[in-house]
Structures are given as structure tokens and as C-alpha cells.
Amino acid sequence: MIKVEHLVKTFGTTHAVDDISFEVNEGENMVLLGTSGSGKTTTLKMLNRLIEPDSGSIAIDGKNIIGQPAEILRRSIGYVLQNNGLFPHYTVAENIAIVPNLLKWDKAKTQARVAELLEKLHLDKNYLNVYPNELSGGQQQRIGLARALVANPPVLLMDEPFGALDNVTRSKIHGEFLALDELKRKTIIMVTHDVQEAFELADRIALMDKGKIIQIGSPANLLFNPVNDFVRNFLKEQHLQLEFKTIKLSDIWEYLPEGGKKINTSLIPASSGVWEALENFKFYPRENINVLNQQNKEVRPITFDQLMAAFSKYKNHQSHE
């Protein structure tokens, strides 16, 4: 879907982006992770030519984007900014309808699409005629997302989209983000410096430092097979939590004991992470939770100790491979 080859950008003597290449598959969530100054935002902004690369090529759907008029290109790529970048002089409805108006959609079509998005993003219709400064940060960010999605662009670029939000709002929006079916079909490239966020939202992560990609791969790949000390150190602090989030119940299914006694009705799918399973424990004596394997519909009730034991066995097994 997106193919970046030998991309270079220098500002003065700083090599902001230093000969990087990567591919993003259709429907994939690629997260560019790194500290500030690592070149991740510069890379993102070259994809819709807010920054023009010095050399290298970028192809979307097999077409080189450098040859296209920048304005036309940008109308087919959604863009979400950290500080939402909503127009303060436009109402919510006008803000969302910017790209449809540039594309000269007819009014009825635009209105219908705006209403549809508002509903999907759980925003009240009464907000249509208010100005952005009357909304909360979380609501503004949802409007920013709606504005990026309105014209159904196949590609979505997100520059620290949740960076300005408080922790509670952020984790709530993360949930909505993962659940939103509009986003499941999109090819998304997201920039963040937040490791937790990257691991929660990414299909694959490209960890960047000093303008280069140090490692690119799935969250589990980075976590368990770091290519060097930089990657290891980058993830060190939150390692256990990241493991709980990355390892799924289905991964440790074979270590979960069979034949436990079902003493409550809770049900958690095996596609969930260990972290989620832990969150389901309410911690009373002989408590267990019921894990459902979607493939064979088998349910295994397990206790906290059994879950921890399975996790430990899985990790031992991984490191001996």
C-alpha cells in the first residue's frame, strides 16, 4: 500500500531523516515510535508532502506521490494533528466538511456523511453548530478524527493524535479507536513517543532514533527479539506491563489447565491480552475467570495462580527457543 524507499531529509546540517525504507500493508496500523528529534514526525509529514523530501521515493498504491499535485494528494490522505488543528472560526459541522467542500461534494451528501461520523464517534448532534473552543479536549480530538475520515481516504496519517489528552481521556479514546470499524479498513501511520500507546494500537512498530529505523516489527517481536541494546533499553522500564499487554491468552492456551470448576458466569475471549485477564480478577478466595477459545468454543475456568503459572511457562519456553 505504502512503499518508502531511501528517504532523506536534512535541515541545515541535521540529518532529520537519514535514508530510511519501509512498507506498510493495506489495513495495517504502523506506529512510528521514538523520542523527540528521532525523525518520526518528519517522516510522517513527508508522506503527504507537508515536508518535501530531499531524495528517495514514496509510493502510495504503486503511484509515486512526488509527481502528483500536492493539494490533490492531500485531499485523499486523512491527517490528524496533536493539537487537533481545528479552525476556531468554523463550527464543528464546517470543520468536518472542509475536505468535502474542497472536493465539491453536494450539500446533502456532505450533511449525511457528517451526521454518520458524529454518531459513530458518539458525539451529540447538538454539537454541529458550536465552535471548537466550546468543546472538551477529548471531543475536539474526536472532531479532528472525523475531519480526517470524512472523505473516506484509504490512508490516515496521525501525528501524536492523543498526545495532548489526559490519561483517562486517552485510554477511553484508545478503546474507541480500536473499536471503530471505519478505522479497521484504513492503512494508518501514527507517530507517538508513548511506548504504551504504540503497543496498544500498533500492528507493527518502527522504532526510530537519529533519523534511522532501528527495528521494525510486531510489538512482540520488539519485546522478545530486540535487535540491539537501544531497543532493549527503550522498552526496559515498562517491560513487564508490555509483556502482559502483548502476550495473548491464546498464546498461553496450551499451558492453561483443563477441568477447572466454573463458579461464575464471566467470559473472556482468548484473543484478549493477559493484562485484560488480570484486570478481570476481583480477588476473593478461590476466584476464577472463564476463558473462551473462539476456535473450538472450549471454556477453561482458571485461577489467578494458574494464569501466572501459564504466563511463566510460556516465557521460559520463549527464551529457550
Added chain:
Amino acid sequence: MNEHQQTLWEFMQQQADKLGVQTMQHIGLTFISLFIAVLVGLPLGIYITRKKQLSGIVLGIAGILQTIPSIALLGFMIPVLGIGAKPAIVALLLYALLPIIRNTYTGITGVDATVKEAAVAMGMNKWQVLFKVELPLAMPVILAGIRTATVINVGVATLASYIAAGGLGEFIFGGISLNNTNMILAGAIPAAMLAILFDFLLSRLQKLNFKKIKGAVKFAPVLLIFLSCLYFIPSAYGSKLTAGFTPEFMGRQDGNLGLISKYGLKIHTIVINDAVMYKAAQEKELDVISGYSTDGRLKAYDLVVLNDDKKIFPPYYAAPIVREDALRKFPELEKTLNLLAGKITDSVMTELNYRTDYLHQTPERVAKDFLVSKKLYRPERGGNEGTVRIGSKIFGEQYILASMYTMLIKGYTNYSVATKTGLGGTKIVFDAMTNDQIDFYPEYTGTGLLAILKASPQTVTRLQVSKDSTYNYVQHEFAKRYQIKWLKPIGFNNAYALMMRQKQANELHIKTISDLKRYLERK
């Protein structure tokens, strides 16, 4: 002329027509120049946000324009654009440019970078970014600049009357010259109210929300053009010749009022500042001007004085007038000032004025040459027995006289001298005197009689019989009312006079004011 003191309200009612015309001219001048300034300043302000390296130069030049004194700027305009509306509009336009360019620049560069980036990223082209995002968001700041420019223009437009462009300055400067407080206020109060009104209206516009401002901004050019048109409504009538009179001359019984009542002269008249009037006459912008019979420019510009055959211009014999307490404080002063008494005739004064006004010699040099030739000059003694403060009005002859008195005091006494020259018109210099800011200045009998004492028409008629009766009357009245003493006359009579270009007067066979009237009435 009035037995009871006329109130401001009575004056404004009496002059309602003129006040209306001047107010409309004032609004017109303000908004024509503002309109053009927006047309120039807004695009320029936008341009320098795109070419940031030019912003320093452009804002610098606009800033320098702002610091040029308004009178000087108007003066520079005359050789290029003549007199009247054109130079006034250009000068006002130049003053209005800085706030408009600067606020456009500040407003646009101040738009949130994230919002601009979003606009570009949505796929807007550079014109869409400008018109849909940058300009709307910068509009409150740009409007603030236009608001500043408007208030500046309302103020500076009062000076337009100096170069015959009309406006409320006619009353203000006429009033200052005539020592007529009502006239000053009749111009100044409406001017101040216009400034406050426009400031208020624009502040309301600035506070409108984004929705309403869109409509208002579209409506604004129409309103601007409408207000600009006000300037052209009043100037509907003309005549064969054009006269340019000073604001002072316009309001005086021994000036334009006398020309109308005694001669029945009807001529298209514009009000103009003394400093540019002669030049305008020479350049054929004006045909008839009001001047002074000893003015050096008479000779320089080849003008001729029309004979005052009905004797409406009273004698204006010059003499120093001194505070009585100053005479007590400086016992040598009276004797010294009287050294000049009777020494300067009309023709001598015209010659001296010619040397300063046209040959551009310094008043000090002209004064010294004269004193040396009359064997009156003595080197400075460098004394320090107190400081005599000399005042003067703001024209050449007064500067020369002030220089002569300075040299005489320094040469003949042990006093030192502080000069406060260039004190505007009669009102300013006379107020400075009564408020003990100066000790003496040269005044004219006619001015004392009419502008300061405001003598009734009966008194004026009675006194005009002779030079001496006027002198005696003002001497007596000044001593009684102001404790100011008139010393001996210097000799020359700098009376008002109507003048024309020599060549034109000959062609039209005009020698007297009555000839002029007959010429104008001929179809």
C-alpha cells in the same frame, strides 16, 4: 462686535452650514485616504508575510513615514501634487499605512501554526489558506490596525485645511488665529467626537463573532466608498477665479467678512495655510490671495497688491508689546526696545522679508545687516542681570524683529535673552504672554484691536480714521485690561491686502478690489 459674549452653541448654530460642510469634508478625507490605505496596505502586509526578508524594510519605511511631522509632509506634497484634496489624501494615506501593514503582518503571522498546517494538510491551496483561514483569523488584529489608522486620520485631517483641502481644521486654525475660542471648539469638538464615534463603531465590529464579521467585512467597502463620497458633495460651485484665504482672514471683519459686506465680492474661496498660499498663487493654483503688504514673497513671486479703494483693511502698525511687570523688572528694557522705533518703513520691511522668505537668508543675518547699516549694532556684553523672554508668531517678519531685539538687548544692556519664537498664531502667543511665559513680542495695532480686544464695529469705524487713534485706543485698553504696554511703533504698516499675479492683473485690467468685483460679475 458682540455686546454679550456669544456662546459656543450660538456660534455653532450660526455657522451650521459651514460646520456641516467641514464635517462632511473631514469624514470624506478620512475615509478616502483610509480606503486607499487599506487597498495598498492589506496586500502589502500579506506580501511581507510571504517574503519575510522584506518585512523589515517595508515596516521600517512605513515607520519612518509615520515620524515625519504632518505639516512637513503636507509641505513636501505641494510641489508634486499642488494644493487641495490630492496632497492631503496622499499625506493621510501615508500616515494610515503603518498601522494597517503592521497589523496585517502581525495578524497573519500570529495565526496558530497548527491551524495553518491543518489547512494545508486538508488539501487547501495557498489562496484558500489565505482567504479561508489566515485572513478570517487575523481579521480582529487587522481591524484593530484599521481602527488605529482611522483615529490617526481623523486627527491629521484637521491639518488638511493648511493646504486648502477643507475639513474641521478650518475652524480650529481659524479660531487659533482669531483668538476665537468658540471657533476652535466648534472645530475641535466635532473632530474629537468623530474620532470617538469611529473608534467605538470599529471596536464593536472587532468584537463581533466570526459569523457576523464575515457579513460585516463584505459590507465595509460599500460603506467606505459612501463615506468617501461625502468629500465631493460640498464643492459644487465655482467661479472664474479662485481665491485662497488664510483661516484667520476668513473669519475677520477686516478680512473676508468685510470683502463680502463692503465690496459684495463673491468669489470661489478655499481656505489655505499662509505658508503655502504664495507658492500656490505663483503656480496658478490660486488667482487671488490674502497676504500682508510687507511680505517678501510679494516681490519674490511677482505679485501685485490690489488697491483697497473702500478702506476695509485697518492699519497694522507694528510695535513691541511688553508686560508691565517686565518693564519694572528690567528698567533698561523700554529704552532699548525703542531704539528701533520709526526705523523700518514698509519698503524696508518688504526688502528684509524678501531676503528671508525668498533668498533664504537667516533672520539673524538679515537682522544684523540691518542694525549694522543703521549703526545700531553693538557686540554682546554677555551680561547676566536676568533673562528677558522674547516671543514671536510663526512667520519670517516676526523672526527678524525678534532677532533684532535680541541683539539690541544683548548689546545695550546686561540682560540675557531667551527666545520663544514660532508661537503659532495670535491666540497662542498672546496667551503665552498673559500667562507670563514671555515678556514681550511684536504685535500689530489692527490685530490688537480686532483679534484681541474684539472691538465692536462702531469702535472700529470710529478709529480707522487715523493710525494714531487706533494706536492710542489699543495702548489704553491693553494697559487697563491686561497690564500690557504698547511701546513706540516700529514704523511699517503690515496691513492685510489682496494680491494677484502681476501678469494676470494686467491682462484683466484689475487694479483695485472694486475692479476685481466688477470682473467677477461680468458674464
